[in-house]
Amino acid sequence: MSDSPPIDRPQTPSRAPHSAAFSPLYQQIKGLILQGLDRGEWKPGESIPSELELAARFQVSQGTVRKAIDELAAENLLIRRQGKGTFVATHNEAKVRYRFLRLAPDDGRTGVSSSQILDCRRAKASAEIAAALDLRAGDAVVNMRRVLSFDDVPTILDDIWLPGSIFKGLTLESLLRYRGPVYALFETEFGVSMVRAEEKLRAVAATDVQAELLRIPPGSPLLQVERIAYTYGDRPMELRRGHYVTERYHYRNSLN
Amino acid sequence: MSDSPPIDRPQTPSRAPHSAAFSPLYQQIKGLILQGLDRGEWKPGESIPSELELAARFQVSQGTVRKAIDELAAENLLIRRQGKGTFVATHNEAKVRYRFLRLAPDDGRTGVSSSQILDCRRAKASAEIAAALDLRAGDAVVNMRRVLSFDDVPTILDDIWLPGSIFKGLTLESLLRYRGPVYALFETEFGVSMVRAEEKLRAVAATDVQAELLRIPPGSPLLQVERIAYTYGDRPMELRRGHYVTERYHYRNSLN
DNA sequence: CAGTGGTCTAGACCACGTG
């Protein structure tokens, strides 16, 4: 990364005053760093160049780079570590393994969790799924189903859809072989970093199939969590419908 | 506000290096501004002094004040408006009226909403409620119940508990007279600003009473939302248990 | 035009992690 291709920035600020397309310098720098992340110039877990290096490369002051990185760190795309550097966020570290999992036990104790893959197959996207993943109806998707257990109690039934063109090599066998969060697998095997997600929550009654898989009476209340997860550039990369048993666990959320 | 009591800050930085109680200057400034908000020195909706004024008062540079305000703005306690000033956040503005309401219609259309107060009485706190509100069991609380309807469809049944010592004058009559969000009422009538909240979500089956009030079949799935709302200084000021009908509405959430 | 927050710079010093 020691090559320093200076960005195309004229001596006069690269914007016309009063222009509609006006954008502060640090936002432009933020965009350039984002592009680097998207291109995979720096992989999850790795460090990006130091602030001074980036400032030199982009021909701006350290303060401007800092403000760009500040925002990316606030969005959890980067992680600053004083004395060490700035690192690309990853789902591969113990500390942030449950970054997107909001289910917490009612009492404090945190038990062992395990995942059981029930199915993984290729299919054609329905209109609904295509819309969520920004595909066309009939496009290839990967469809998997699994059950997460906490303390050996089945608690979450997940149905997951992924764009087939990107997750080509994802098979039942590779999933069975893998231990750990699927988002970590997506990062290392497919170069897809999940960066942000939107969820829609509902209370529903368990169907017979759901009830059997979760070992609860049919019709029991379940928390349905529909998630669309995005990678860099707000590109949707996963649709997930989860059904949570909330007898001894709850979905926690903070409002500001 | 033109009096400028300079804060007690020695010429040498008010901290010993390597000290355990070390805190950056801007954090100290942030704390001082927070105290001002808590004391009611600036009321919700009003503007606080300009950055230069605060810098002069606290004997620090504008940049340091700016960083303190940046954080308070990121936490939604303050709102910056270029060219106008920095304002104390409020629940009284149309724009942020539903700051803490995460229920959204499945389709885009947003209908009229109305609130029906069912009850409001004084009571003694149970152990559970006392714990949530940082009170002692048996302490006075105000207990109210209401139904929120969207497009004339009953959708949310709320049970609310408030510390009785602070919400003394809150009666059924005053609630019936008032139009608008209760958090706005709390601000203007009781000087209590809700600043942050924690929620725990579950799926439950509707009890007979809930079913009747929400005009749904008994046993229907309901989204239970338990909220503790905090004012400045993380002091809990409200416990609320909501039951949401999620047939045509969903609880939306963003993960980063 | 004056006052506010927003951007950008340059430089000094501190705290942390590693060698």
Next chain:
DNA sequence: ACGTGGTCTAGACCACTGC
């Protein structure tokens, strides 16, 4: 000792608002 990010300052100029 060195390099990293973290804090703090001072000053210039820009953009937005309201008089």
